[in-house]
Amino acid sequence: MGINGSRLEALRTAGILHDIGKMYIPTEILSKPGRLTEVEMLLVRTHCQAGYEIVHKIPFSDPVPLFLLQHHERMDGSGYPHGLAGTDILLEARILGVADVVEAMASHRPYRPALGVDMALDEISVNSGTLYDPQVVAACCQLFQEEGFQFTD
Numbered sequence: 001m002g003i004n005g006s007r008l009e010a011l012r013t014a015g016i017l018h019d020i021g022k023m024y025i026p027t028e029i030l031s032k033p034g035r036l037t038e039v040e041m042l043l044v045r046t047h048c049q050a051g052y053e054i055v056h057k058i059p060f061s062d063p064v065p066l067f068l069l070q071h072h073e074r075m076d077g078s079g080y081p082h083g084l085a086g087t088d089i090l091l092e093a094r095i096l097g098v099a100d101v102v103e104a105m106a107s108h109r110p111y112r113p114a115l116g117v118d119m120a121l122d123e124i125s126v127n128s129g130t131l132y133d134p135q136v137v138a139a140c141c142q143l144f145q146e147e148g149f150q151f152t153d
Contacts, residue, residue, distance in 0.1 A: 001091070001095070001135065001136070001139050003091070003092070003095075006061050006062055007062055007092070009062075010060060010061065010062030010063075010064050010067070010092065011067070011092045011095060011096070013060070013064050014064045014067035014068055014071075014092060014093075014096055015096060015099065017051065017055060017064070017068060018051065018067070018068050018071050018096050018100065019047060019051065019100075020050075020051045020054055020055065020068070021046070021047035021048060021049065021050030021051030021052070021053075021054060021068070022044075022047045022050075022051075023050075023054075024046070024047065024050045025043060025044055025046070025047055026043075029043060029044060030044070030110075031110045032110060032111065033110050033111050034111060035111065045072070045080045045081065046081075048068060048069050048070070048071065048072055048080065048081050049069065049081050051065075051068040051069070052065045052066070052068050052069040055068060062092075063090065066090055066093065067090060067092045067093045067096055069081070069082075069093075070082075070084060070089050070090055070093030070097075071093050071096040071097050071100060072097060072100075073085075073088075073089045073093060073094075073097065074089075074097070074130075074131040074132070075089070075094075075129065075130060075131055075132060075133055076130050076131060078131065079097075079131075089133075091133075091136075094132070094133040094136050095133075095136050097132065097136075098124055098132050098133070098136045098137060098140050099140070101120065101123060101124060101132070102117070102120040102121065102123075102124060102140060102144075103120075103151065104120075105119055105120035105123060106119075106120045106151060107151075117144055117150075117151075121140070121141055121144060121145070124137045124140060124141070125137060125141065
C-alpha cells in the first residue's frame with residue numbers, strides 16, 4: 001500500500017498499542033460471555049479516546065495516537081468516536097480498522113467461538129466501500145488468499 005520507513009514502523013507500533021485504552025474498561029465487561037448492554041457498549045467505545053490520552057504525549061515521529069483514536073471510524077461515518085468518514089480517517093487507522101476486524105472475527109472471544117478467517121474476509125469484502133476502505137480490503141484479502149498469510153498463536 002506504499003507505506004514504508006517510519007510510517008510502516010508507526011503503523012506497527014499502533015498495531016501493538018491500538019487497544020491500550022481497554023485497560024480502563026472493567027474486566028467483567030471485556031470478558032462478559034453474553035451480549036453487552038447499551039451502557040456497556042458505550043463504555044467499551046471509550047477505549048479509542050482513552051488510548052489516545054495514554055499515548056498522545058509520547059513524541060512519535062508519526063501521529064500514532066491519532067491512529068489509535070481513529071481505528072474504529074468507518075468509511076461511511078458510522079464509526080466512533082467522532083463519526084469521521086472517508087479520507088478524513090488516516091490511512092493507517094483504516095488499515096488498523098480492517099486488521100482489527102479480521103483478527104477479532106478469526107479469534108475466540110468470551111462471548112463466541114472463533115468465526116474463522118474466511119468469514120472475516122467475507123465481512124470486510126461485503127462491507128468494502130461502506131465500512132472499510134476498498135484498497136485496504138483488497139490488500140488484506142491478497143495477503144491471506146494469495147500470499148498465504150496466517151495468524152500465529
